[in-house]
Amino acid sequence: MLVALRQGWRLLKRHKKAIVFYYLANLLVASLVLVPFVTAFEDSLGQGDYRETQVERLDNDWYQLLRHRAGSLLGTFSPSVTGLGPFARNLDRLLDGRLGDLPAELVGLGVLYLLINSFLTAAALGSAAVDPRGCSMREFLRTGGEFFGRFLRLGLLSLAAVGAVWLVLLGPLQSWTRDLADAAAVDRTAQLWRWAGLAAAGLLLGFVNLVFDYAKAITAASDRSSVLLASLSALFFCITYLVPATGLYVLLSVLGVAWILAAVSLESLIPQASGWGILTAFLLLQLTMVGRLTLRFWFYTAQLRFYVRNEGLYRPEEEEEKEEPVAPASLPVIQE
Amino acid sequence: MNPASIDRAAAPLLLLAALTGAAGAQHQLPLHQAPPELGIANYAIDATLDPGSKLIRGEEEILWRNRTEYATSELWFHLYLNAFRDDRSTFARGVEGNPWGLPGPVPDEYRGWVEISSLEVLQGGEAVPDAILSRSFAQPDDGNPDDRTVLKVELANPVPPGGNIRLKVVFESRLPRGVARTGWVQDYFFGAQWFPKLGVFEQGRWNCHQYHAFTEYYADFGLYDVRLTVPGGWVVGGSGPSGQRNNGDGTTTYRFQQEKIHDFAWVASPRFDIRNVRVVAPTLPEVDVRLLILPEHRHLGNRYLRAVRESLRRFGEWFGPYPYPMFTLVDPAYRSDTGGMEYPAFVTAGASWLSPEASLTLESIAAHEVAHQWWYAVVASNEFEEAWLDEGLASWSESLLLQTAYPPIRYVEEFLGGVPLVFDHLDISLETINLPNVRRAGARDRMSRPSWQSLDGLSYVTNTYSKPELTLWTLQRLLGEEEMLRVLRTYFDRFAFRHPRTEDFIGVVSEVAGRDMQWFFDETFGSSELLDYAIAEAGSTRLGGETDTAETYRTEVLVRRLEGARLPVEVLLEFEDGSEVSTVWDGGDRWKKFVYDRPSRLRRAAVDPGRKLLLDLDPVNNSWVRREEEGHSPATLRWTSKWLFWVQNLLETFAFLG
Numbered sequence: 001m002l003v004a005l006r007q008g009w010r011l012l013k014r015h016k017k018a019i020v021f022y023y024l025a026n027l028l029v030a031s032l033v034l035v036p037f038v039t040a041f042e043d044s045l046g047q048g049d050y051r052e053t054q055v056e057r058l059d060n061d062w063y064q065l066l067r068h069r070a071g072s073l074l075g076t077f078s079p080s081v082t083g084l085g086p087f088a089r090n091l092d093r094l095l096d097g098r099l100g101d102l103p104a105e106l107v108g109l110g111v112l113y114l115l116i117n118s119f120l121t122a123a124a125l126g127s128a129a130v131d132p133r134g135c136s137m138r139e140f141l142r143t144g145g146e147f148f149g150r151f152l153r154l155g156l157l158s159l160a161a162v163g164a165v166w167l168v169l170l171g172p173l174q175s176w177t178r179d180l181a182d183a184a185a186v187d188r189t190a191q192l193w194r195w196a197g198l199a200a201a202g203l204l205l206g207f208v209n210l211v212f213d214y215a216k217a218i219t220a221a222s223d224r225s226s227v228l229l230a231s232l233s234a235l236f237f238c239i240t241y242l243v244p245a246t247g248l249y250v251l252l253s254v255l256g257v258a259w260i261l262a263a264v265s266l267e268s269l270i271p272q273a274s275g276w277g278i279l280t281a282f283l284l285l286q287l288t289m290v291g292r293l294t295l296r297f298w299f300y301t302a303q304l305r306f307y308v309r310n311e312g313l314y315r316p317e318e319e320e321e322k323e324e325p326v327a328p329a330s331l332p333v334i335q336e
Numbered sequence: 337m338n339p340a341s342i343d344r345a346a347a348p349l350l351l352l353a354a355l356t357g358a359a360g361a362q363h364q365l366p367l368h369q370a371p372p373e374l375g376i377a378n379y380a381i382d383a384t385l386d387p388g389s390k391l392i393r394g395e396e397e398i399l400w401r402n403r404t405e406y407a408t409s410e411l412w413f414h415l416y417l418n419a420f421r422d423d424r425s426t427f428a429r430g431v432e433g434n435p436w437g438l439p440g441p442v443p444d445e446y447r448g449w450v451e452i453s454s455l456e457v458l459q460g461g462e463a464v465p466d467a468i469l470s471r472s473f474a475q476p477d478d479g480n481p482d483d484r485t486v487l488k489v490e491l492a493n494p495v496p497p498g499g500n501i502r503l504k505v506v507f508e509s510r511l512p513r514g515v516a517r518t519g520w521v522q523d524y525f526f527g528a529q530w531f532p533k534l535g536v537f538e539q540g541r542w543n544c545h546q547y548h549a550f551t552e553y554y555a556d557f558g559l560y561d562v563r564l565t566v567p568g569g570w571v572v573g574g575s576g577p578s579g580q581r582n583n584g585d586g587t588t589t590y591r592f593q594q595e596k597i598h599d600f601a602w603v604a605s606p607r608f609d610i611r612n613v614r615v616v617a618p619t620l621p622e623v624d625v626r627l628l629i630l631p632e633h634r635h636l637g638n639r640y641l642r643a644v645r646e647s648l649r650r651f652g653e654w655f656g657p658y659p660y661p662m663f664t665l666v667d668p669a670y671r672s673d674t675g676g677m678e679y680p681a682f683v684t685a686g687a688s689w690l691s692p693e694a695s696l697t698l699e700s701i702a703a704h705e706v707a708h709q710w711w712y713a714v715v716a717s718n719e720f721e722e723a724w725l726d727e728g729l730a731s732w733s734e735s736l737l738l739q740t741a742y743p744p745i746r747y748v749e750e751f752l753g754g755v756p757l758v759f760d761h762l763d764i765s766l767e768t769i770n771l772p773n774v775r776r777a778g779a780r781d782r783m784s785r786p787s788w789q790s791l792d793g794l795s796y797v798t799n800t801y802s803k804p805e806l807t808l809w810t811l812q813r814l815l816g817e818e819e820m821l822r823v824l825r826t827y828f829d830r831f832a833f834r835h836p837r838t839e840d841f842i843g844v845v846s847e848v849a850g851r852d853m854q855w856f857f858d859e860t861f862g863s864s865e866l867l868d869y870a871i872a873e874a875g876s877t878r879l880g881g882e883t884d885t886a887e888t889y890r891t892e893v894l895v896r897r898l899e900g901a902r903l904p905v906e907v908l909l910e911f912e913d914g915s916e917v918s919t920v921w922d923g924g925d926r927w928k929k930f931v932y933d934r935p936s937r938l939r940r941a942a943v944d945p946g947r948k949l950l951l952d953l954d955p956v957n958n959s960w961v962r963r964e965e966e967g968h969s970p971a972t973l974r975w976t977s978k979w980l981f982w983v984q985n986l987l988e989t990f991a992f993l994g
Binding site: 026027029030031033034037038041042044045046047048049050051052053054055057058059060061062063064065067068076077078079080081082083084085086087088089090091092093094095099102106109110111113114117118155156158159162182184185186187188190191194195197198205209272274275278281282285286288289292293296 | 749775988
């Protein structure tokens with residue numbers, strides 16, 4: 001597990017450009033709704049005192065007025081966009097199955113982002129599998145093109161799997177825990193039941209995510225053409241190596257949580273009444289985002305390494321910096 | 337059998353005990369020797385709770401004194417548990433679906449009712465034959481023939497002015513599954529409106545309304561001597577000091593005695609922890625406080641007690657002393673629908689297991705209910721017809737208490753099924769915390785409309801709680817805090833143990849303010865209009881040609897009244913040379929243009945610059961500031977960057993699925 005983590009990190013360092021792509025895609029897609037949001041936000045401040053008084057702290061009278069009048073996009077603004085809020089809000093929606101309840105603009109962005117991510121992950125993971133010692137920009141993009149179709153199908157299959165899990169397991173399970181919470185004699189018990197329902201959602205969705213992460217790794221490492229078979233192989237692989245595979249997943253998740261906590265704590269220390277303060281905090285948040293995307297790529301590379309090692313596809317010479325790149329026998333050799 | 341141990345007894349209670357015999361003797365209120373302190377409607381109730389069947393079997397003796405100048409040959413009773421008898425009651429018809437929010441038919445065990453098996457007029461301890469001509473259900477509010485929440489009793493002999501009547505009523509009540517302030521959940525029983533209770537005879541007629549979805553209560557003051565028998569080991573709380581006696585048969589009888597109250601409610605459960613404290617303040621009488629708290633909320637006990645202590649002390653100092661020797665606060669059971677409710681000397685609060693201290697929700701509910709001891713229990717306005725009068729004052733008192741005794745309220749959002757997270761970038765003013773409700777539903781009804789006639793639930797809440805509180809805060813800004821407290825002190829002092837009406841309150845406000853304040857109430861309490869002033873246009877243009885050496889600017893400011901309410905408002909213009917012009921506009925017209933020729937340009941214009949008119953729906957449009965540079969406000973940049981970060985993370989959440 002730790003070896004996979006280390007090798008994954010090494011692989012990640014050799015494919016840093018993937019992180020740049022991930023970040024740019026993330027920022028650009030999110031920025032597509034920036035103009036309507038800024039316009040609406042600016043309008044909400046009016047022409048008077050509130051333009052000057054809402055910089056450091058928000059006023060509840062203004063905020064409530066914004067909520068009263070806001071359209072769907074501006075309506076997603078709340079004081080909880082600070083601190084741990086951005087993570088808690090999204091996790092809440094994910095575990096409660098309410099991602100689709102967002103304004104149509106944001107759901108649309110989500111779909112677009114899924115598409116772009118399919119390409120980027122195809123490129124990043126494909127490149128990492130094909131040429132562990134790094135690749136050129138051209139190779140990166142070409143690999144992305146080569147694997148995109150399969151990764152897109154994997155993404156759709158993953159969505160279908162999530163849907164099926166909700167339909168067959170999580171929906172009834174959460175309904176059951178809600179009933180138990182409603183029937184509970186005391187609110188503490190009700191709370192525990194609610195948490196149990198959410199924990200079940202977290203575990204099941206996490207497992208689906210884990211399986212499809214390995215499905216991607218298998219598709220890239222073994223050049224599988226059938227995403228269905230790759231997914232089944234991933235499922236068997238995850239069951240076979242349940243403890244180390246989940247251990248790796250949990251370890252990286254814990255690292256992510258630690259990263260977020262550190263970033264949030266640091267951001268809270270920055271005075272943001274001036275332009276410089278606002279800029280510094282913005283850069284820190286963007287760095288946090290880069291960190292999060294790096295971590296996601298680390299998931300992929302570590303899991304790729306974990307799979308390759310356990311399936312006997314590992315070749316130590318791949319790790320040697322000084323050796324010429326040699327494609328493993330089982331991996332496709334890309335002809336220039 | 338253990339003798340009853342009364343915690344504290346006021347002199348009239350001892351007198352009553354002497355007149356009625358020992359604690360174990362039959363309840364009997366002597367008609368002619370009864371001390372005047374007994375009040376108008378006096379009850380001696382002996383009841384037994386059977387938790388299995390949810391039944392309360394009881395007997396009550398009522399001594400009613402006609403203190404009006406009118407004779408009456410009728411007695412009207414509230415039988416409020418009948419609101420939960422079926423789906424045809426006026427209460428049930430006022431609720432969408434059913435009162436319990438159940439998807440299907442309501443199981444019988446959820447239903448509640450009260451039935452009178454015997455009602456007699458007593459004289460010398462004996463029943464008077466043929467003293468009652470008839471008994472029938474009355475529907476004075478809506479004529480709904482299926483509503484049985486008001487009982488009209490016709491007497492053979494009228495009760496003359498200054499006369500008395502003594503009655504004996506045998507009744508059986510079944511508590512419903514917790515709903516609308518009463519009922520049971522598991523082994524928690526809350527008895528509110530559980531016994532046949534007289535309405536108020538005033539101005540020659542009975543004021544005795546049906547039970548509606550949006551109403552509370554109104555009754556006359558009197559002495560309550562209540563004995564409630566419950567299974568042994570159960571804890572019972574109620575209005576007033578209590579003693580208890582082990583009956584030796586597996587049951588315990590609690591006896592409560594309290595004078596000068598107009599209702600009696602109780603709670604019983606074997607699960608309660610009891611915490612007793614005494615509240616002592618230099619200039620106020622001592623009050624024994626009893627907290628009945630459920631074990632799962634034990635960690636919240638100190639917060640409850642602090643809220644009660646602060647409230648009793650500060651309200652006592654601000655308005656007048658709490659008049660009863662005892663105060664009981666109940667931590668209500670989960671899903672019992674009995675939380676946040678006031679009864680004389682006895683209230684329920686409400687909290688969840690994870691109640692965050694930052695939002696002060698627990699404290700605000702507790703403070704609100706304690707405030708009702710002044711505005712409801714003692715100054716007993718009519719909660720049916722003028723609900724704003726007690727709820728508005730209690731809400732305002734609650735906010736004043738929190739503002740004075742607690743750190744500022746913080747913004748809390750709950751995630752992951754109830755985990756509270758505090759976000760510290762929002763300044764929340766308790767004075768304007770009700771503006772959102774007023775925006776949404778402030779125009780649906782006027783505040784002075786009887787609450788059961790509210791358009792809907794939101795209108796009821798808004799025009800009974802939110803808008804009255806906001807209006808009282810506006811009044812405080814106009815009068816000043818000291819004068820406002822003098823208003824309330826005078827109002828309390830003058831109307832303690834009486835039933836004031838809105839005009840009485842307005843009279844006190846005008847009297848203390850030293851000027852007629854009727855105009856303020858006409859535009860607020862008596863109207864459903866809202867208030868919104870705005871700086872619609874503002875700017876300065878240079879007068880004269882380019883070659884003129886002396887600069888003169890024409891400044892024009894258009895102030896508009898965007899809503900219907902008209903209150904005088906200050907308009908302040910600030911110029912770049914530091915000079916200011918302040919005028920008061922009466923708001924009579926829909927707009928007014930202010931024009932000045934001055935040597936300097938306008939820098940800022942503000943309507944209501946001191947924010948006195950807190951009722952103003954949109955404080956953002958109240959000002960205009962000259963800006964030299966175009967571009968986005970730093971506020972926009974800062975908060976948009978945070979929002980963008982959330983969207984970026986949201987995209988990653990989507991990516992997690994694929």
